[in-house]
Amino acid sequence: MTKAVPRLAVKGLRHLYAERPVIEDLTFTLRAGRAIALVGPNGAGKTTVLKCIVGSAEPAAGEILLDGAPIDERAETVRRDVASLLDDLDFFPDLTVAEHLDLLARAHGNPTPEDLVDTVLDSVGMLGAADQLPGSLSSGQRRRLALATALVRPRKLLVLDEPEARLDAAGVAWLAEMLVAEKKAGTSILFASHDAALVDAVADETVTLTPLS
Amino acid sequence: MSTADGPVVFDPADFGAIPSSRVLRRWMRKVRRGKADRTFWQQFEDIYLIVFAVAMLGATGGNVLLNLNDKSAACTSGSCSWLLDTVPYILVPLLVSTMLRVLLSIGPVSASRATAFWLLATPVDRAALLRPSYRLVVTAAAVVGAVAAAVGWALFGAAWSTVGEAALLTTVLLLFTTCATVWAQQTAKRSRWALWIADGLLVAAAIPALLLAVRQEPQADAATRTMTIAVYSYGDKPETSALDARLLVLSAVALIVAVVLVVLAGRTLGRLSRQTVVAGGDLLAGLAGAAITLDVSLLADVVAGRHWRLQGRLKSRRGRGSNAVAMIHREFLRVLRWPRRLVIAFALLVVPYAVAGTGYDVLVPIAAGLAGFGAVRPLMDGLRSVCRSIGLVRALGMELRELRVIMSVVPGGFAVVWAALAEPALGSPAVAFAVAAGMLTGAVRQASARPPSYSGPLVASPMGAIPPGLFSTPMRGFDLLLICLAPVLLGLSDMWVVIVPSIIGMILFAISPKQN
Numbered sequence: 001m002t003k004a005v006p007r008l009a010v011k012g013l014r015h016l017y018a019e020r021p022v023i024e025d026l027t028f029t030l031r032a033g034r035a036i037a038l039v040g041p042n043g044a045g046k047t048t049v050l051k052c053i054v055g056s057a058e059p060a061a062g063e064i065l066l067d068g069a070p071i072d073e074r075a076e077t078v079r080r081d082v083a084s085l086l087d088d089l090d091f092f093p094d095l096t097v098a099e100h101l102d103l104l105a106r107a108h109g110n111p112t113p114e115d116l117v118d119t120v121l122d123s124v125g126m127l128g129a130a131d132q133l134p135g136s137l138s139s140g141q142r143r144r145l146a147l148a149t150a151l152v153r154p155r156k157l158l159v160l161d162e163p164e165a166r167l168d169a170a171g172v173a174w175l176a177e178m179l180v181a182e183k184k185a186g187t188s189i190l191f192a193s194h195d196a197a198l199v200d201a202v203a204d205e206t207v208t209l210t211p212l213s
Numbered sequence: 214m215s216t217a218d219g220p221v222v223f224d225p226a227d228f229g230a231i232p233s234s235r236v237l238r239r240w241m242r243k244v245r246r247g248k249a250d251r252t253f254w255q256q257f258e259d260i261y262l263i264v265f266a267v268a269m270l271g272a273t274g275g276n277v278l279l280n281l282n283d284k285s286a287a288c289t290s291g292s293c294s295w296l297l298d299t300v301p302y303i304l305v306p307l308l309v310s311t312m313l314r315v316l317l318s319i320g321p322v323s324a325s326r327a328t329a330f331w332l333l334a335t336p337v338d339r340a341a342l343l344r345p346s347y348r349l350v351v352t353a354a355a356v357v358g359a360v361a362a363a364v365g366w367a368l369f370g371a372a373w374s375t376v377g378e379a380a381l382l383t384t385v386l387l388l389f390t391t392c393a394t395v396w397a398q399q400t401a402k403r404s405r406w407a408l409w410i411a412d413g414l415l416v417a418a419a420i421p422a423l424l425l426a427v428r429q430e431p432q433a434d435a436a437t438r439t440m441t442i443a444v445y446s447y448g449d450k451p452e453t454s455a456l457d458a459r460l461l462v463l464s465a466v467a468l469i470v471a472v473v474l475v476v477l478a479g480r481t482l483g484r485l486s487r488q489t490v491v492a493g494g495d496l497l498a499g500l501a502g503a504a505i506t507l508d509v510s511l512l513a514d515v516v517a518g519r520h521w522r523l524q525g526r527l528k529s530r531r532g533r534g535s536n537a538v539a540m541i542h543r544e545f546l547r548v549l550r551w552p553r554r555l556v557i558a559f560a561l562l563v564v565p566y567a568v569a570g571t572g573y574d575v576l577v578p579i580a581a582g583l584a585g586f587g588a589v590r591p592l593m594d595g596l597r598s599v600c601r602s603i604g605l606v607r608a609l610g611m612e613l614r615e616l617r618v619i620m621s622v623v624p625g626g627f628a629v630v631w632a633a634l635a636e637p638a639l640g641s642p643a644v645a646f647a648v649a650a651g652m653l654t655g656a657v658r659q660a661s662a663r664p665p666s667y668s669g670p671l672v673a674s675p676m677g678a679i680p681p682g683l684f685s686t687p688m689r690g691f692d693l694l695l696i697c698l699a700p701v702l703l704g705l706s707d708m709w710v711v712i713v714p715s716i717i718g719m720i721l722f723a724i725s726p727k728q729n
Contacts, residue, residue, distance in 0.1 A: 017525055017526065018524065018525035018526030018527075019526070020526055055486060055487065055488065056487070056488050057488070058401070058488075073334075073486060073487060074339065074483065074484060074485075074486060076231075076336040077336075079334055079335055079336045080335075080336045084334070088326060088329065088330060088491070089326075089330050090325065090326030090327040090329075090330055091327055092327045092331065094245060094248060095241075095244065095245075099244055100331060103237070103240070103241065103331055103332075104331055104335065106232060106236075106237065106240060107231075107232065107237055107331070107332060107335035107336075107337050108228050108231070108335055108336065109228035109229045109230055109231045109232065109336070110228050110229065111229055111232075149330075153228075153335070154228055
């Protein structure tokens with residue numbers, strides 16, 4: 001029997017920030033339908049690991065494999081399969097909340113995304129804000145919209161950086177439910193978090209990072 | 214697909230074929246048109262205003278250039294012909310070097326964060342999404358090449374056929390440069406190599422400029438006059454016509470090669486990472502914000518901010534002394550932190566010597582003042598930081614007026630050294646003093662100026678409401694430079710050459726800068 005290829009494999013990852021190592025020899029694997037939480041204090045390199053995985057930062061050494069193949073964000077399959085939510089979200093000032101999601105769904109090949117967008121907006125509790133422009137959203141609403149972006153597109157791997165940030169208690173509870181359901185549907189989740197309750201509810205494993213002196 | 218009560222989960226197979234970028238753009242255009250709040254007539258008025266302004270500026274600039282070309286072409290001294298022969302060796306490497314640096318700092322292919330998140334992260338063809346940005350860069354490079362070469366050659370009196378050829382060849386060269394930067398953008402290593410080449414070209418441009426600077430001005434004797442006239446009338450000779458024809462063929466071939474390269478480079482856009490295109494997009498967004506307020510200092514802030522963000526980490530150096538001494542020491546260390554700026558600042562010393570070498574003595578002080586301004590202004594980031602942050606002033610526990618004086622000590626010392634080194638070209642210590650005072654007071658005024666405020670009363674204009682004094686913003690600083698140099702330019706005695714800049718300096722440092 002052949003051994004199943006992990007959805008994500010990180011082997012010997014090393015990253016330098018201005019010649020100073022911030023990640024040294026990090027190795028872990030993430031299987032389909034499982035979740036790994038990256039935990040650790042500020043400056044430990046959690047976000048940097050996520051950035052290396054989504055291609056926003058270049059590792060100095062090591063290997064990152066998605067379904068057994070080296071990950072390259074320029075590849076069409078990677079862009080299709082990896083949904084990420086880091087601090088790089090920005091908006092078109094003249095498109096409404098619904099239009100943003102509509103655009104994303106269309107770009108992923110859904111020619112009639114109207115129902116899907118409404119469903120997702122309802123799911124993230126933003127149906128009432130569907131016609132608002134991004135400039136008029138509160139920071140919590142922006143966060144919910146950001147989370148919604150992962151739900152209107154196909155995904156095999158979710159990469160989330162502190163997804164609980166700026167969400168109220170009910171929002172964090174909803175987030176935990178949503179992520180658990182994502183796992184059940186076969187999506188793999190890698191997330192960095194400072195929220196112990198969210199980590200307990202969602203993560204199957206934790207990877208603890210410590211700042212390198 | 215699940216219901217609204219639960220999460221919405223998909224399989225990639227649920228989705229259809231990935232749309233083309235054209236289809237998405239068409240969709241966005243349709244959505245945006247639905248929200249348009251300007252009539253066709255209003256848009257036409259805007260376009261008319263732009264076209265009229267460009268036509269007016271073009272006509273005025275063209276006329277000035279025509280006159281200057283006539284005057285320069287009439288020059289019969291050996292200096293003029295030598296200058297015309299030397300200028301290409303300065304202008305071309307300088308243009309390519311500048312273009313390399315500018316293009317690599319913005320990408321050259323760039324995209325906004327919104328585009329990167331909502332479109333470039335999707336499976337839609339990345340090359341097609343980035344193509345409009347690429348086309349814009351190629352067009353801009355071609356226009357800059359043509360205009361810069363035309364102005365450069367025409368100013369020094371070249372024949373118009375030569376100006377045309379130079380413009381065409383320079384355009385082609387900058388198109389090659391653009392293609393090379395697109396290729397370099399694909400990896401960090403290539404970008405580093407391209408930057409080293411840019412530095413090398415800068416050195417290559419400095420060599421003929423230095424030769425010009427150290428050259429003794431020849432006397433315009435009969436022999437040189439004959440030689441120069443021959444140079445300017447060579448277009449009529451049959452052997453030069455053949456040379457022209459060869460150049461024309463060469464230009465045409467080079468243009469075809471450039472077009473092919475542009476097409477080939479356009480096909481590699483899919484290899485660009487999101488990270489590299491967003492970095493340039495961020496820079497452009499910052500620069501656009503600064504340009505809207507016509508705030509030169511803000512433009513410099515954006516560039517400096519990016520430089521330090523890319524540096525990320527530096528070795529900490531402890532200060533010395535206390536109060537004003539500590540701050541002056543910190544400023545000194547800070548200036549040393551960006552050695553390239555100091556190198557460029559000292560390299561600008563070649564300007565007054567080069568202008569003196571051409572024999573245009575009357576232009577030496579103003580050229581020295583402008584070059585000195587360009588040399589000393591980048592050393593004032595500290596002053597700039599305190600002047601734009603009330604919180605920083607409060608934290609430092611001094612009045613802004615005092616801080617302005619303290620923060621100007623190191624740049625002031627540099628200005629004195631710079632002007633002293635330029636003194637042989639300037640001709641007298643008094644003129645050197647005026648230049649030092651002009652470059653310092655001008656740079657201090659520009660660095661400590663308030664940005665235009667849109668929160669106060671606004672003035673109606675064809676471009677909408679604008680703050681009063683918006684259009685004078687770019688001139689801030691240069692006005693003091695000009696006042697300090699006025700006694701020199703008017704040929705007044707050494708006493709006035711020293712007194713006027715001294716008074717300007719005393720007034721500037723006695724008053725407190727305004728803050729928003």
